Amino acid sequence: MDGWLAxxxxxxxxxxxxxxxxxxxxxxxxxxxxxxxxxxxxxxQTAIIxxxxxxxxxxxxxxxxxxxxxxxxxxxxxxxxxxxxPHVLMLTAIVxxxxxxxxxxxVVLRIYKEYGTIDEDQILERIGKS
Amino acid sequence: xxxxxPVLVLAFPLLAAFAVNLLxxxxxxxxxxxxxxxxxxxxxxxxxxxMDVLQTGKFTYTVGGxxxxxxxxxVLDPLSALMLALVSWVALVATFSALPSIKQEMPGREHxxxxxxxxxxxxxxxxxxxxxxxxxxxxxxxxxxxxxxLIAMGKGRAPLSSFNYIIVGTIGACFYLLGVGYxxxxxGTLNMADIASRLPALYESPTAATAFCFxxxxxxxxxxxxxxxxxxPNAYTHAPKGAxxxxxxxxxxxSVFLMIRIIFSIYSPEYAFLxxxxxxxxxxxxxxxxxxxxxxxALAQKDFVKMLSYIIVAEVGYLVGGVWLANQQGLTGAxxxxxxxxxxxxxxxxxxxxxxxxxxxxxxxxxxxxxxKMPLTMLAxxxxxxxxxxxxxxxxxxxxxxxxLGGVQAGxxxxxxxxxxxxxxxxxxxxxxxEVAFSQPEEGASLELExxxxxxxPAMMIPPLVVVTVALLAIGLSAGPxxxxxxxxxxxxx
Amino acid sequence: MRTLxxxxxxxxxxxxxxxxxxxxxxxxxxxxxxxxxxxxxxxxPGGGFQGGVILGAAIILMALVFGLRASMxxxxxxxxxxxxxxxxxxxxxxxxxxxxxxxxxxxxxxLDSIIxxxxxxxxSFGIFLVELxxxxxxxxxxxxxxxxxxxxxxxxKGL
Numbered sequence: 024m025d026g027w028l029a030x031x032x033x034x035x036x037x038x039x040x041x042x043x044x045x046x047x048x049x050x051x052x053x054x055x056x057x058x059x060x061x062x063x064x065x066x067x068q069t070a071i072i073x074x075x076x077x078x079x080x081x082x083x084x085x086x087x088x089x090x091x092x093x094x095x096x097x098x099x100x101x102x103x104x105x106x107x108x109p110h111v112l113m114l115t116a117i118v119x120x121x122x123x124x125x126x127x128x129x130v131v132l133r134i135y136k137e138y139g140t141i142d143e144d145q146i147l148e149r150i151g152k153s
Numbered sequence: 154x155x156x157x158x159p160v161l162v163l164a165f166p167l168l169a170a171f172a173v174n175l176l177x178x179x180x181x182x183x184x185x186x187x188x189x190x191x192x193x194x195x196x197x198x199x200x201x202x203x204m205d206v207l208q209t210g211k212f213t214y215t216v217g218g219x220x221x222x223x224x225x226x227x228v229l230d231p232l233s234a235l236m237l238a239l240v241s242w243v244a245l246v247a248t249f250s251a252l253p254s255i256k257q258e259m260p261g262r263e264h265x266x267x268x269x270x271x272x273x274x275x276x277x278x279x280x281x282x283x284x285x286x287x288x289x290x291x292x293x294x295x296x297x298x299x300x301x302x303l304i305a306m307g308k309g310r311a312p313l314s315s316f317n318y319i320i321v322g323t324i325g326a327c328f329y330l331l332g333v334g335y336x337x338x339x340x341g342t343l344n345m346a347d348i349a350s351r352l353p354a355l356y357e358s359p360t361a362a363t364a365f366c367f368x369x370x371x372x373x374x375x376x377x378x379x380x381x382x383x384x385x386p387n388a389y390t391h392a393p394k395g396a397x398x399x400x401x402x403x404x405x406x407x408s409v410f411l412m413i414r415i416i417f418s419i420y421s422p423e424y425a426f427l428x429x430x431x432x433x434x435x436x437x438x439x440x441x442x443x444x445x446x447x448x449x450x451a452l453a454q455k456d457f458v459k460m461l462s463y464i465i466v467a468e469v470g471y472l473v474g475g476v477w478l479a480n481q482q483g484l485t486g487a488x489x490x491x492x493x494x495x496x497x498x499x500x501x502x503x504x505x506x507x508x509x510x511x512x513x514x515x516x517x518x519x520x521x522x523x524x525x526k527m528p529l530t531m532l533a534x535x536x537x538x539x540x541x542x543x544x545x546x547x548x549x550x551x552x553x554x555x556x557x558l559g560g561v562q563a564g565x566x567x568x569x570x571x572x573x574x575x576x577x578x579x580x581x582x583x584x585x586x587x588e589v590a591f592s593q594p595e596e597g598a599s600l601e602l603e604x605x606x607x608x609x610x611p612a613m614m615i616p617p618l619v620v621v622t623v624a625l626l627a628i629g630l631s632a633g634p635x636x637x638x639x640x641x642x643x644x645x646x647x
Numbered sequence: 648m649r650t651l652x653x654x655x656x657x658x659x660x661x662x663x664x665x666x667x668x669x670x671x672x673x674x675x676x677x678x679x680x681x682x683x684x685x686x687x688x689x690x691x692p693g694g695g696f697q698g699g700v701i702l703g704a705a706i707i708l709m710a711l712v713f714g715l716r717a718s719m720x721x722x723x724x725x726x727x728x729x730x731x732x733x734x735x736x737x738x739x740x741x742x743x744x745x746x747x748x749x750x751x752x753x754x755x756x757x758l759d760s761i762i763x764x765x766x767x768x769x770x771s772f773g774i775f776l777v778e779l780x781x782x783x784x785x786x787x788x789x790x791x792x793x794x795x796x797x798x799x800x801x802x803x804k805g806l
Contacts (some may be wrong), residue, residue, distance in 0.1 A: 157746045157751060157752065160742075160746070160751070160752040161743075161746065164739060164742065164743050164746075164752070167739050168736070168743065171732050171735065171736040171739070174732050175729065175732050175733075175736075214751070215751065216751065216753060217751065217752065217753040217754055217755075218750065218751055218754040218756065218770070
């Protein structure tokens with residue numbers, strides 16, 4: 024019992040990310056509205072971004088902005104500073120997420136012009152009829 | 154060789170993409186020269202790089218002068234140099250077919266299409282030579298996003314197919330990102346060589362296994378390994394023909410190459426194949442089922458391009474099975490088959506694009522009388538069909554031979570049976586196409602062509618047909634020297 | 648130099664005094680902040696993409712409150728298209744320029760031969776030129792995405 028509780032509460036941020044990821048994944052698969060699928064995709068990608076950010080955090084860690092004087096003196100304690108590399112990687116991932124969302128919204132616009140609806144069931148009906 | 158040459162191979166199409174977009178707004182005449190010039194320069198440069206790497210061995214290039222493992226490295230060993238040459242030459246040959254096709258399909262918007270096209274080509278080139286795991290994710294997404302855009306530019310059901318591809322493709326890329334995240338959590342570095350040196354001490358941890366699973370599944374989605382292939386047939390069928398000609402031969406094969414990279418350069422073959430007993434057999438069984446199901450699905454298709462897409466799914470099954478056979482023959486066969494399959498798919502899609510250009514039809518039953526009307530196209534299609542069935546001296550025979558030998562040696566009889574079954578099914582598929590094409594058109598012909606005059610494709614579309622036909626035969630005839638001189642060095646040491 | 652008062656005749660019919668006054672005052676400060684974020688990219692948190700998004704957000708705010716046509720008078724569609732291509736082009740061009748002058752790709756030390764500042768100074772400062780290009784590119788692309796989506800591709804209807 025103790026082991027289980029320690030697993031859940033000690034790593035509770037990772038559990039939150041897993042729940043978020045599965046929510047996004049469920050939305051991508053189950054929802055019929057195309058824009059809701061896109062929102063699910065965004066939630067999924069955001070959960071992964073959060074996972075990376077929490078990788079770099081440290082208990083009692085300082086912000087990774089160096090004071091010039093301190094850095095020149097060499098008095099910076101690297102082990103006590105939060106790891107900035109995952110933050111930088113996730114900036115790139117956010118850019119990718121924005122690009123995919125932009126392209127997907129433009130594609131949804133074209134689908135709407137073509138079929139007059141963005142509900143997947145109705146679109147498949149209209150394709151089946153034509 | 155100038156040591157900057159690998160990056161220049163990447164930089165030429167990228168700069169040309171921006172130039173084509175800007176200058177294309179002024180006048181459409183600028184699109185073709187810039188595209189062809191930059192891709193030719195890339196192709197020549199990549200061949201030079203390949204010859205140099207075969208002579209002097211592996212070569213790494215640090216971008217920006219920041220040393221590894223902090224900076225991004227480009228790794229050029231014989232396998233990646235071979236893939237680089239393949240990507241640039243296939244792109245160049247495909248462009249000859251894409252230019253007239255796009256001019257017919259979307260006049261006035263060619264500059265937009267070709268700027269996306271060139272960014273896709275340079276992204277794929279970067280994908281095969283990068284040595285940094287996160288850079289791979291960025292380039293994977295660059296190629297995917299441009300592919301989504303290129304496919305969505307088509308007519309009819311193209312935007313819907315592209316949307317499906319967006320959803321599934323993003324899941325695949327996110328799984329890859331998760332895998333890289335777990336690897337970073339374990340080892341603290343993103344450089345592939347550095348991860349490979351730090352990982353062996355940590356092989357027992359479940360995180361390494363989880364990372365491996367996520368990486369594999371993400372790449373299997375990207376390469377359309379059955380049953381994760383759902384996006385491929387619709388996406389490639391409804392895409393504009395000029396996009397299909399570039400994307401179909403290359404995207405899935407590059408993803409197979411990435412899988413080889415991960416198994417051999419990040420994890421070691423011992424871990425992947427011997428570490429968790431039974432995984433290897435499961436994957437080869439899955440590949441055999443993939444080949445059989447995809448071939449059966451191809452039999453059911455009435456549309457020529459959709460049939461070709463299911464053949465691509467079956468070929469991916471060959472490749473995944475060949476890699477996971479875990480012996481020298483299987484891996485030789487898989488790498489050789491990557492080369493051959495790109496050329497065969499290029500041949501099929503160029504022929505389909507030529508037929509669509511002249512007749513606008515893509516259903517098999519509308520191909521009546523095509524042998525008389527478009528002899529050169531049908532000749533290319535013949536050679537391609539012989540290659541995919543596996544008839545010597547075309548190259549398809551030799552790579553299948555290696556795969557069969559590997560399957561027998563590893564004792565995976567289901568894989569051998571699936572390969573033979575698939576060859577028979579391919580023979581049936583193409584016999585059906587040729588039977589219709591040989592027959593005479595009825596009275597009131599459905600093809601709107603007069604008399605029996607041949608109505609061949611425009612001059613620009615002829616070079617790809619000729620080049621691909623010659624290449625399929627030449628590579629087949631020189632298979633022995635090719636395997637000995639080039640591919641043997643490309644196999645990562647087992 | 649046009650001011651927003653001069654473009655009054657092309658504003659949307661409904662006029663919310665509070666929003667328009669507030670936004671009219673805020674936009675220059677948002678743009679200044681965006682430039683600040685771009686310039687500080689190589690020294691503290693910030694950079695090309697972040698600053699570019701803030702700059703783009705300033706103009707999108709203008710489009711939201713004053714109408715799409717007002718923002719088109721501010722940055723015309725042709726200028727926007729050209730900027731969106733020139734931004735990333737500057738990035739690649741500087742990379743290849745470094746190769747031409749003898750270094751590797753994006754090895755800013757090689758640019759020392761054009762403007763002699765010192766090899767170390769160039770390696771620290773070179774990224775700034777790239778960030779400028781990226782920032783301008785991102786701003787115009789954000790604006791383009793907003794314009795295309797909000798006018799359903801036609802670009803002649805506002806909000």
